[in-house]
Amino acid sequence: MxxxxxxxxxxxxxxxxxxxxxxxxxxxxxxxxxxxxxxxxxxxxxxxxPAIIKAITEQSSKLMHISNYYWNTEHSKLAEILIKNSDHSKVFFCNSGTEAVEGALKVARKHGKLSGNLNKNILLYMDNSFHGRTFGALSVTGQPKYQNDFRPLISGVKEVKFNDIEDLKKNFDENVCGIIIEPIQGEGGINPADVKFLETARVLCDKFDALLIFDEIQCGMGRLGSLFAYKKFGVIPDVISIAKALGGGFPIGAFITNEKASKALVPGDHGSTFGGNPLGSAVGTAVLTELTDGGxxxxxxxxxxxxxxxxxxxxxxxxxxxxxxxxxxxxxxxxxxxxxxxxxxxxxxxxxxxxxxxxxxxxxxxxxxxxxxxxxxxxxxxxxxxxxxx
Structure with missing residues (x-):
């Protein structure tokens, strides 16, 4: 072979x-x-x-994929579970964590555009962070070793020292449209965010009308002992990127928004051919049911x-x-x-x-x-x- x-x-x-x-x-x-x-x-x-095998077997015999021009039963079920267990209102389904980050960044940029301030397009990110390898996600990844060979990356981004409240305040103003934080930096070395740092980010986002984005791709979906990682920190973000454990090994990702953030995207702004397909959604529902109802x-x-x-x-x-x-x-x-x-x-x-x-x-x-x-x-x-x- x-x-x-x-x-x-x-x-x-x-x-x-x-x-x-x-x-x-x-x-x-x-x-x-x-x-x-x-x-x-x-x-x-x-x-x-067994729950994943059962979901794949049963759903693949009924309906695997349709276009997002139509609704399907399974993505509605999965969305309902996610929203029921969060403080948020809308879900966009995709296929991976990097895609979930890309979508979250687009929500923040569009939110800034809708504010009427033409300069409100700055995205803040943390040093030592990791959010993925596409150009957008790479641009807000605070590790030069992943970035250097692919420059120039996207503009309008600023790095903040992780858990440094003064550096966060220094870089935050009315031109910031969003900030992306891992509640626990995974690739960076298993570094938890300080609650005070997250609380300050929440206050600044509210003050300057920016969106607080949590990347929970590695630390979410039960890994910390709650379905969503943010619940362990007591700080509610506007947008959450999830993937990995959402499908238990089957490719699926999503970003979840509160009511304010959900208003940013309208038909034509974002899409995903395979996002929310019936097969992936059925697996996601089976996984979340085991994680929550299964104890x-x-x-x-x-x-x-x-x-x-x-x-x-x-x-x-x-x-x-x-x-x-x-x-x-x-x-x-x-x-x-x-x-x-x-x-x-x-x-x-x-x-x-x-x-x-x-x-x-x-x-x-x-x-x-x-x-x-x-x-x-x-x-x-x-x-x-x-x-x-x-």
Missing amino acids: SKDNIMNTYGRFDVTFEKGIGSKIYDINGKEYIDFVSGVATNCLGHSH VIASIDEKSAYLKEKLNSLKDKYGVINEVKGMGLLIGISLKTSPKEFMNACFKNGLLVVTAGADVVRLLPPLNVTIPELDEALKLLEDVFKEITA
């Missing part, structure tokens, strides 16, 4: 996977791994979950506390960990050793983890992971700590 026809855009491990069940995944040689990458926080119900989200806080306690014990025992950080089941281990080498050692031992930022390894287990499965992963982690401190 040739791999030469696939474009060289990822630093892939030398492994080919072919099946997975729950938190376990198996390569073509039958080797078992514990998957604590979960498609980078996407496979929130693990692999081959998955209700179990997150207990699992998070257990995992953090065990990791802090490893910190005390081996002296290789700087800090255990994050919320819910979005956990970062800041290391005194190379995170890439640590990740590779975990891989050899049969545990999949992924790096973030300069010194962090992320643990992103399925949200329905069991305590015994956490113990299995912790044992493999301890084996790696033993190896690197021997």
Whole structure:
């Protein structure tokens, strides 16, 4: 089986996977791994979950795709669940997180245009942030290593120091149309936003009639222990970008708006050929039903506390960990050793983890992971700590 026809855009491990069940995944040689990458926080119900298989099987036999010139039953169902569980009023469906960010940025720009102030087009973003790799999302990503080879990017953007209230105030004025923030920076190193910083952003947006956008693509959809991440911080944004876990592994994204923000876009302003298709929407509904009614989200806080306690014990025992950080089941281990080498050692031992930022390894287990499965992963982690401190 040739791999030469696939474009060289990822630093892939030398492994080919072919099946997975729950938190376990198996390569073509039958080797078992514990998957604590979960498609980078996407496979929130693990692999081959019965509810997802059922939704795909049943819906694919009825209707997979129609044009958005028409309504379909499934996107209406999914929208109703999202709005019922949020403080917002409208949903736009797309296919990925980057698309959800692009849509949110367009809402903010159009909102600025409608204000009557022709200069109200500035988008603020955070240093060390990550929002995607399309030109718009890349332009508000605060990491030059992703941007440099693709300049010039879009204009009308300004970087703000994350969690620096004074820098936020200094850059905010009547020409700002929107600000985009990850409640927890994922790719940047599992860095939570300070509540005071988010509260200040909310006050400034209200003062200057700008839109507060939360990028919850990695930290939302249950991962922090609430369906939406913003509920853990007590600050309500105007727009939320979601994706990843929304489909449990099936491609779907969305941005959600409150009443004020929803008025910005009118027919012709935005679109998505596959956005809100019946198949993706049916899967999203199945996933959210498991997360909410199925009790998955209700179990997150207990699992998070257990995992953090065990990791802090490893910190005390081996002296290789700087800090255990994050919320819910979005956990970062800041290391005194190379995170890439640590990740590779975990891989050899049969545990999949992924790096973030300069010194962090992320643990992103399925949200329905069991305590015994956490113990299995912790044992493999301890084996790696033993190896690197021997």
